Amino acid sequence: MKKLTIPVVVGRLCPGFYDGVLMIFTFFLMVLAFSANRVSAQERRPADELGVGQMLPDDLWDVPFSSLRVRGTGVVGGDGSVVDGSVVGGSGFEPSVFRLRELKGRLIILDFWATWCGGCIAGFPKAKKLQERFGDKVSFVLVNNEDPVKAERLLSRRLAENGEVFRYVNSDTLLNRLFFKRLIPHYVWIDGGGKVMAVTGGDELTEENIAGTLSGSEGVTGIRNVLDIDRKLPLFSSPALPGLGLMKYSLLTKGKVSGLPSGFLWRKDKVTGRNSGMAITNLPFWYIYKKLFVEFLIKQKDFHGSDRLVYEGRDMHLLQDTFFNYEFSVSGPLIPRLDSMMLADLNTFSPFRFALEKRRVRSLSLVVVDSLKLPRAKLGMKVMVSGVAGDFGGAAEGRVGGIGAADGGAKRRKVRFEKVRLRELVYLLKEKGLISDTVVDGTFSDVVVSLELWGAGPMGDAGDWLLSGLNRQLSRFGMRLTEGYSVLNYGVIRDQVVNLN
Known part of the structure; x- marks a missing residue:
């Protein structure tokens, strides 16, 4: 196959690795990197993007990507395990260089991720399990284009806590340009010869799909490739739509x-x-x-x-x-x-x-009975739940909602409402689990208050408040919950009725 020359974009290079001529060349590569970042920011389609069915350019196999390796070890096996060393105790990483050629001949899965992407990080244990399952036949490569210090900090924590060791590409712009997608995580499947087999989401990372890919092309017919949809345009429409x-x-x-x-x-x-x-x-x-x-x-x-x-x-x-x-x-x-x-x-x-x-429904309404007792505070809003102490017991008389207090007593939790508007307080009482009935505001007041109340522990069999007990506490602050009926807005969903006549 004819070799295709592609610009090499490397985040960090090892000192002394290149001679003087290549150091000058690196300067021009940095210029290209800034251009690539601008292209990515504008979400333009890269001219050299690789799609499913295409082959990797020959030059790409030998690009020296900025990488990481476990400090004090040296070699990482094909299944992600550390060959000569241990990750026990949470040893960190040190800079290294990685080339795709190290993995040629096996199934390579490029995992594009970011430190801020919870879904990306949640997929690491699954990738680790699959990598261990298939051994040297499959290698996951984590590709990140953020600040290398930020990525290394998160990866070091994952290494210490979960023993996750993969191949890494850090500070990348080249692979992100060649396999451009707006949504992460996305996974690029490359077979042993360098053919792009699929570009998928995390749902397709299964033992069955990987085994089918390793066995031959018939095994990948059921894999769904991820679509690259720009939601700034009408969904699924042509860019030419007026x-x-x-x-x-x-x-x-x-x-x-x-x-x-x-x-x-x-x-x-x-x-x-x-x-x-x-x-x-x-x-x-x-x-x-x-x-x-x-x-x-x-x-x-x-x-x-x-x-x-x-x-x-x-x-x-x-x-x-x-x-x-x-x-x-x-x-x-x-x-x-x-x-x-x-x-x-x-x-x-x-x-x-x-x-x-x-x-018209049964409801609880919060009203002010003595405005002089209101625990007034300055404007602002902050709701904080803290503390667990004491026992909450008593009969079920006056229970609120469908869950009563435990027969023998339950741990109580202190709830502090700090700098909240009075007309919001009744809804916060419900949000924090102190009451479960439908609630309405009867104060009609924007007065800002701060106060502490005690409630039962985690909601459940030993959970809800007694109305009488809650009102005893509220009375100290000039307030009370009253039972009654209110006419409220409801949203009602019903099944569509199809007229077949």
Whole structure:
């Protein structure tokens, strides 16, 4: 195969490794590295990007990448174990140089990760197990393009705590350019001859898939390659789509899509800056409707009411466990009608129907009975739970919610509410597990308070508060919880009714 010359980008080079001529050459490589970083920041598609089915350029096998090795050991085996040395006691790393040629002939899996990526780090134990399972047939290479000190600090901690030893590429720009993806972690599978077999997410890292890849090309037909989707564009659309002339865009797909995160992304109108749409990716409809309901409550200044979302249907699995992707966007004069149009669209094409309803329900209301006793504080908000002491016992008289105090007594926890608005306090009492019934604010006050209350230990069989006991404490601060009924906003999800006539 004809050799392809590629620019070598190396984060740190060992002193004395190159002669004077190559040191001058390194200067120009640094210039190329800065250019590569600018390209990455702008998310342009690299001209020399390698795709599935392509071969690694010959030059790439011998690029000296900045790497790490376990301090005081020397050699790392193909399965990731330390050959001559021990990692017991948490010995750290020292700078080294790594070349892909060291692994030629085996399946190489490049693991692109970052220190801030929880999903990336959560995948390390799985990679370690697979590397140990397949021995010298498979090698994972962790590729990171951050500050090498930051990466080394995290890897050293993982080494001490979990004994995780891999091949490493640090301060990288070259591999990130050749295998560009917006989402991490992603894994590049390269066979022994240098062919790119797949570029996947973590779900595809299984013993079955690796064994199939090692046995031949037929074994990889079921592996799903990760898509590289730019969510700044309408989902799955062509870059040539005339976005400025887009009056309405709607899309709904069922099933998880590898390459998309789970979450919400508002669309913004370029002229007014107002919300003109929303992209919802890899989420069940329960979370989609919860998001829409919370947005409604915020506009109604009815905060802390997401627990008032209820399902009155039969298919909880479809609602809570099945992933969907949904986008709805409008422009111009349609923007003020965004919420109602999006809800109508969902109620037409989704498996469910959603409605906003007023319901009269039993509730607890926090009221002020003596404003002079209020523990006033300066403006600010900080909620802190601390301390476990004493025993909480007593009869179940006046219990709040469905869980009562333990018969023999339970450990109590002290909850400190520091610098909170009075109208928020009742919702924080519920959030921190002191009460479980529906709650409403009866103070209608922005007075800022700080106070400490005592409650039972972890919620469970020995968990909830007695209303009478909680009120005895609140009375010292001029407040009280009263039982009654309230008319509140509820979000109600029902199954879609299909008319077959």
